Amino acid sequence: MSRPDLPALTIADLQSLLRRKEVSPREVIQSLRTWIENVEPKIDAYLSIDFDTAIREAEKVDVALSLGGVPIAIKDIINVKGQPCTCGSKILGNYRPPYDATVIQKLRAAGAIPFGKTNMDEFAMGSSTENSSVKVTRNPWDLSRVPGGSSGGSAAAVAADAAFGGLGTDTGGSIRQPASLSGVVGLKPSYGRVSRFGLVAFASSLDQVGPLTKTVRDSAMIMNAMAGHDPQDSTSLPDPVPDYTKNLGRDVKGIRLGTPKEYRIEGLDPEVKSAVNAAIKQLESLGAEIVDVTLPHTDYGIAVYYFLATAEASANLARFDGVRYGYRAKDPKDLLDHYGRTREEGFGAEVKRRIILGTYVLSSGYYDAYYVRAQKVRELIRQDFVKAFEKVDVIISPTSPVPAFKLGERTTDPLAMYLADIFTNTGNLAGICGISVPCGLAKVKGSQLPIGLQILGKALDEARIFQVAHAYEQSTDWHKQRPKL
Amino acid sequence: MAKTTDLDVSYVSKLARLNLSDEETQLFQKQLADVLKYAEKLREVDVTHVEAAAHAVPMFNVFREDEPHDWFTADEALANAPQKANQLFIVTKVVE
Numbered sequence: 001m002s003r004p005d006l007p008a009l010t011i012a013d014l015q016s017l018l019r020r021k022e023v024s025p026r027e028v029i030q031s032l033r034t035w036i037e038n039v040e041p042k043i044d045a046y047l048s049i050d051f052d053t054a055i056r057e058a059e060k061v062d063v064a065l066s067l068g069g070v071p072i073a074i075k076d077i078i079n080v081k082g083q084p085c086t087c088g089s090k091i092l093g094n095y096r097p098p099y100d101a102t103v104i105q106k107l108r109a110a111g112a113i114p115f116g117k118t119n120m121d122e123f124a125m126g127s128s129t130e131n132s133s134v135k136v137t138r139n140p141w142d143l144s145r146v147p148g149g150s151s152g153g154s155a156a157a158v159a160a161d162a163a164f165g166g167l168g169t170d171t172g173g174s175i176r177q178p179a180s181l182s183g184v185v186g187l188k189p190s191y192g193r194v195s196r197f198g199l200v201a202f203a204s205s206l207d208q209v210g211p212l213t214k215t216v217r218d219s220a221m222i223m224n225a226m227a228g229h230d231p232q233d234s235t236s237l238p239d240p241v242p243d244y245t246k247n248l249g250r251d252v253k254g255i256r257l258g259t260p261k262e263y264r265i266e267g268l269d270p271e272v273k274s275a276v277n278a279a280i281k282q283l284e285s286l287g288a289e290i291v292d293v294t295l296p297h298t299d300y301g302i303a304v305y306y307f308l309a310t311a312e313a314s315a316n317l318a319r320f321d322g323v324r325y326g327y328r329a330k331d332p333k334d335l336l337d338h339y340g341r342t343r344e345e346g347f348g349a350e351v352k353r354r355i356i357l358g359t360y361v362l363s364s365g366y367y368d369a370y371y372v373r374a375q376k377v378r379e380l381i382r383q384d385f386v387k388a389f390e391k392v393d394v395i396i397s398p399t400s401p402v403p404a405f406k407l408g409e410r411t412t413d414p415l416a417m418y419l420a421d422i423f424t425n426t427g428n429l430a431g432i433c434g435i436s437v438p439c440g441l442a443k444v445k446g447s448q449l450p451i452g453l454q455i456l457g458k459a460l461d462e463a464r465i466f467q468v469a470h471a472y473e474q475s476t477d478w479h480k481q482r483p484k485l
Numbered sequence: 486m487a488k489t490t491d492l493d494v495s496y497v498s499k500l501a502r503l504n505l506s507d508e509e510t511q512l513f514q515k516q517l518a519d520v521l522k523y524a525e526k527l528r529e530v531d532v533t534h535v536e537a538a539a540h541a542v543p544m545f546n547v548f549r550e551d552e553p554h555d556w557f558t559a560d561e562a563l564a565n566a567p568q569k570a571n572q573l574f575i576v577t578k579v580v581e
Contacts, residue, residue: 098561191541205541234547303524314501321502323576325565338577340504352503357517359501360492370524375537377530382541415519431541459542 006031007161008482011070011218014164018069025058025069029115032071036116036162039485043138043147045157047076047117048084054115061111067225068111073163075151076117077124078209079198080104083114087200088122088132091320091346093327101198102230103167103209110225118153118166122348123317124174124202126150127420130411131350138407139182140483142447145404148178154212155182159450160485165213165222169199171206172305173399173424176436179212180399180452183438183481185469186212187219188424190459191431192237194223195230203312204235206305206428215479216437216470220244223462239460247467253287255468258392262298263423269402275440275451276398283396283472293388293395297380301426302418304381307361307374308429313351314358320346353414382430389458394468397423399436399452403444423454433457437469438478450481492517 006014006028017023033051040046054071063069074080077087079097081104086092104114121131129137129152137152139145140160147156151168155178158166168175170188179186187210194209201207211222223244230236259280284290322328322342329345332338347355361370388395401422410417427434439453453472457465473479494514498505505513559572568575 093565093567095565098557098564192544231549235542235544237542237544297530300527300530303527306520307524307527318502322567324562324574326567328567332577335577335579336502339502343502344504344506347503349509352505352509353513353516355501355503356494356497356505356513357520360497360517363497363500366491372537373527373530373532376532376535377527379535379538380530380532382538414516415523418520429541 007035009164010214011067011164011221012215015067015070018063021063025061025063026055028069029054029058029071029113039160039162042143042485043140043156043160043162044135045118045137045153045160045162046073047086047088047119047134047153049116050083051115054113057113061113063111065111066221067107069113070111070164071113071115072107073116073118073154073157073166074104074114075120075154075166075168077120077169077200078103078167080114080117083117085117085200086134088120088134089347089351090133091327091343092325095325099198102195102232103226104198106226112225118157120153121150122351123200123313124150124169124171125313125350125354127173127177127417128410129153130407131348133348136407139404140485141183141449142404145406145449146181148181148400148404150174151212152178155179155184155186158182158184158212158214159483161482165211165218167209168212169207169209170428171203171309172428173421175210175212176399176424176434176452176454177420179436181404181450183450183483184212184214185216185219185435185437185479186210187223187435187462188427188433189223189227189462190433192235193227193433193460193462195233195236197230197232201316203309204316205312206309216466216473217245217248219435220248220466237460242463244463244466247463248470250467250471251287252283252468252471255288255394256291256392257283257288258291258293258388258395260293260295260298260388260395260397262295263397265401265422267401268398269442271440271442272398272401272403272451275442276453279439279453279472280396282475283468286471286475291392293392295384295388295426297377297384298426300377301381301429302422304374304377304429305421305425306357306418307370308378310354310358311362311371312358314355314362317351317355350414378429381426385430385432385458394465395456397454397456399423399454403442403449403451427456432459433462433465435465435469437473438481439476440478441481492521
């Protein structure tokens with residue numbers, strides 16, 4: 001039997017039904033499958049789904065666990081044992097990882113069922129999911145528009161109730177921006193809070209895995225299962241993990257919200273601006289105190305990001321050489337031909353562009369001028385946040401300067417696409433945490449398009465941003481709005 | 486900071502072991518020149534006495550016990566190989 005109303009539930013509500021045995025894990029998978037078969041032809045969020053394995057796992061799952069029986073969608077850059085992992089690229093060929101990433105092991109230990117892999121920009125390089133070499137994912141709110149990216153498949157799936165929750169990765173905004181454009185909640189944890197073991201590396205000093213969910217509570221529940229130290233990841237932090245649901249329901253009286261003057265930029269969509277201003281007023285009416293702050297090096301964020309992220313990517317992607325796994329060019333005449341053609345035929349345009357830029361900034365004669373200088377400016381950006389967080393508890397901004405744009409609208413101008421990350425990528429450079437929550441709907445040419453509010457917190461202060469995000473969310477109806485599909 | 490015209494996409498593609506078509510080379514030359522021009526603003530910043538940040542959260546000397554443990558079997562390690570034989574990866578010839 002399958003119940004059509006099940007897929008619309010939050011993780012918290014679904015899990016309490018499961019725990020009370022009002023619904024079985026098998027029934028959950030079946031009703032989700034029915035709904036996915038209905039909406040997937042419209043949104044194309046998934047690259048692969050393994051319902052048969054999911055049903056087998058559902059038969060033996062312990063529903064008393066915190067995520068017991070909850071199916072979770074996984075961005076196709078995180079290794080799930082035996083399931084394909086393409087990174088949205090041709091170069092991985094038919095690769096099937098022989099192991100689970102640490103985050104997958106932890107989710108399984110909490111009873112979650114990773115049942116499907118979601119579409120993404122190739123190797124997480126992009127802000128629209130259009131750089132996938134496999135297919136284009138559509139925004140459930142308007143099928144002619146992008147879902148954001150690079151975690152666009154997980155965002156679209158959650159927005160369309162085709163997943164109860166999903167995992168994404170965020171290197172410069174790739175969880176928060178698609179969450180904003182698709183109208184869901186997306187968290188980028190502090191650098192080192194979540195293990196990167198088993199995540200295919202893009203920019204190792206910036207990448208973090210995080211949840212995309214319907215509500216702030218669901219996000220906190222996934223983080224409770226997933227955060228923490230991992231001996232397999234030398235950059236993961238040993239600090240104890242608090243219960244992230246503990247502060248939910250606490251008010252925001254006396255919390256100091258910083259609004260950076262550098263974030264009042266030209267090019268900010270007027271509807272985004274008014275929705276974020278209304279959200280700030282709303283939080284003020286709930287008792288928060290609004291404080292002006294300054295982040296003087298904000299304007300350098302994009303330039304620093306594109307030097308450091310591409311440099312790290314050019315080194316990380318050197319492993320795709322067609323030797324141990326993945327695609328290999330046919331009949332190479334020698335080793336250089338083998339490498340050169342395997343990578344030419346396997347990588348898409350944006351990945352090639354970034355490998356070239358990254359190789360250039362690391363090359364002899366340019367390393368100090370570009371790479372080292374960018375690292376120094378990164379330190380200044382980090383110090384900006386340290387100083388701001390001496391005065392305020394959290395920082396508030398739009399997540400994206402614009403709502404979802406049209407498919408194809410920005411694909412020819414890489415620089416314009418890079419500028420979409422303006423409010424998010426300094427958070428990665430500084431290693432702090434940030435969350436995007438729905439805060440409005442823009443009316444654009446007959447469509448209603450979600451707007452996201454970004455709440456940034458200092459490193460390891462996830463509990464605080466969950467508290468503020470939850471207080472805001474519960475005082476509005478934005479999280480209850482769903483696209484009509 | 487170096488002049489943006491210094492970028493030679495054709496040369497860098499050789500360093501990166503990444504063949505490019507003529508069209509891609511020309512397109513990237515133009516697009517990356519735009520990106521480098523945009524990034525020239527980094528020259529304005531005074532970075533004297535600033536330490537380069539490799540990581541946002543400084544961590545040093547991370548060690549773990551060096552103990553043997555079970556890992557992939559040869560079959561598992563070879564499962565994704567583009568070419569294999571006799572429990573070995575087959576690679577393109579590297580010596581004459």
